[in-house]
Amino acid sequence: MFRARRRTVITAATVAAVLLAGALAVTLLTQGNGNASDSMIEYPAGHRPLAPDFTATSLTGTPIKFASYRGKTVVLNFWGSWCPPCRDEAPTLEAVAQQYAPKGVAFLGDDVADTPVNALVFDRGASISYPSVNDPGYAIVQDFSQVAPISDTPTTVVIDRTGHVAGMVLGAATYADLTTLLRDAAVTR
């Protein structure tokens, strides 16, 4: 009788201990799942994924063919006027666009889940000179996510002169991020 009870107590204690250990293990395992901080990805020349081609309509209604940018380095910014980090980084993008325009670098925005009215008001207010295409249903994002890990807005992708993805900034881009990516994207072979 005593032995049986002791056995039950030991069994229960073991189960509890193993449960606790399991809980601890799971907690440790799941901790790595937190929000990824803003980060930069670069692809060395020769290992750059080919950027998908697309045709879309700009916020003002002009058709834009991505293929027509071939031969230039392109900075493609995925953004929305509803997205505070996107609004925050836009002036930086504009400054870099102005600075690099003479070096054959073109900037293009991909305005997602937005209305052209809202986006244009923002662009005018923040004096953004580069165009954006209207992508309310994330179609272009979907195309790009097949080759590069775009997980959220804002994301800024730098495409080299040959049409390959040279690198990207996940989250709000800084001046240093963009100039580093543009410098490295200039090396295409």
Next chain:
Amino acid sequence: MHAPRSTESAEPSDEATGSFGQDDSGEAGSGTGGTSGPPAASAGWLRWGWRQLTSMRTALVLLCLLALGSVPGSVLPQQGSDPAAVQQYYASHHWLAPWLNRIGLFNVFASPWFAAIYLLLFASLVGCVVPRTFRLAGSARTPPPRAPRNLARLPHSASYASELSPEAAVDAAASVLGGQRFRLRRPASGDVGHDAGHWVSAEKGYLREVGNLIFHLSLLGVLIAIAIGGLFGYKADKLLVEGSTFADTTSALDEFHPGRLVAGSDLAPFSLTLDTFTATYLTSGQSAGQPESFSAKVTYAATPGGQQRTDNIEVNHPLSVDSVKVYLIGHGYAPVFRVTNAKGQVSYEQATPFIPANTGTLLSDGVIKAPDASLGFMGVFVPTAVMTNGTLESLFPAADNPAVSLIGYSGDLGMNSGVPQSVYQLDTTGMTKISGSPHLMYQGQTWKLPGSRGSITYVGTKQWVSLAVTYDPGQIPALVCGLLAIAGLLLSFFVRRRRMFVRAVPAASGAGSVVTVGGLTRSDASGGFEDEFASLSAELAGQDRPAPPNNQSETGA
């Protein structure tokens, strides 16, 4: 879990009466959960712990805990499925809610303790099933045991006189039993003593072990299927307004819960447009206002630029596209607003989803953020507006007389600070309230804001649906394995292992022989063996009579 062994052992030392199959052997350690006390050495402790974990008792306790653990998941609102209800719970139980949250009760199925239970259950089942599978596989291959010496002492026995020599009589019997698809065993050259006489052992019902094996393998299959679903599957939510489209890509999804091995490029590249959403409600009777049907008419393409198809997603009729299922899980209203700034320029024009606060009348809360006009609004939407004692209420969930009541704010919305915000919340810290009382607007009306700050127009009303996008590659394998497990279990329940033994000795008269037939089956199996034994032994005795000598050539298999 100790099944009683066959108690009818005539000769306990004889293997003939040994265990049928291996269900109940080798269990002393793993099956009984603590027959042996905890040993002293640390390796022994480990082994003892593993035995405890893989014991049937622990598995049952864990299964019970799993069931108990999911109770709060269905009683309390869950963050994953209904975050708004969790907030409501917080509001009404401000003392209790933080404590419940601390032990993960608002997200039970993702909580560490729940994961611990199922991981342990997983380990326990695998640890129990794998060794059993090997034992069963061995048991399904074992030949019948040698015939015992004295068949008359078996629970079923008969004997008859044969005109054939003992060898021929046994051959004849073997041919009958072989024809009945018994597995046979004859004396081997090395057998001595009574093992070396004229006998045949026959055993049937190996399908029982096959069924058992299928059951155990299928259990493993179910576990693997669940693991595959957890690693490679994903679940996401998407709020979609009528007329808008979304592409199945991580940044387009509102809530995305990928499995551990899911990359962004693994998502099925479909896109889906919500054309219209129709909800019908009972208009009379006691349950007036109760929903009658929901239907979301959608257009979708399985691949970018692929063929466009249409479908109606209803409550129990999800859309299947590229092995992804899209379920309709909620709906609401998205009034369309146009906001102009102080200069009269349109700064915001958009259908703005409002979230139902009352699921019966669909009175909904929402915010409008027009950062480029420095205006923000907070308010309620009512689909069928009535004023009762100066309060705006909704009478019916259909949009029969839609109205909004807004409180305006002007100033900095904090949207250029770079800090992410919820689209359903307005941060008014840097803003000033525009007017005293909320402003009521019906569809088509414009509110000119005081002080030439601009205006807001309630342009129209759209509806939105909440969609659950789920991909579970383990679903079909789990179903197949579940069905196989049941089939295997039934097979092992209804098929009986039974053994027949035939021994022949020369007759005392010198010519012919005396043949003894013995039969044995598991005591706990369903009855009916007596009849089978009787007819088999009659057939054996009958087979003997014509005694065609050429019969010998085809026996001996």
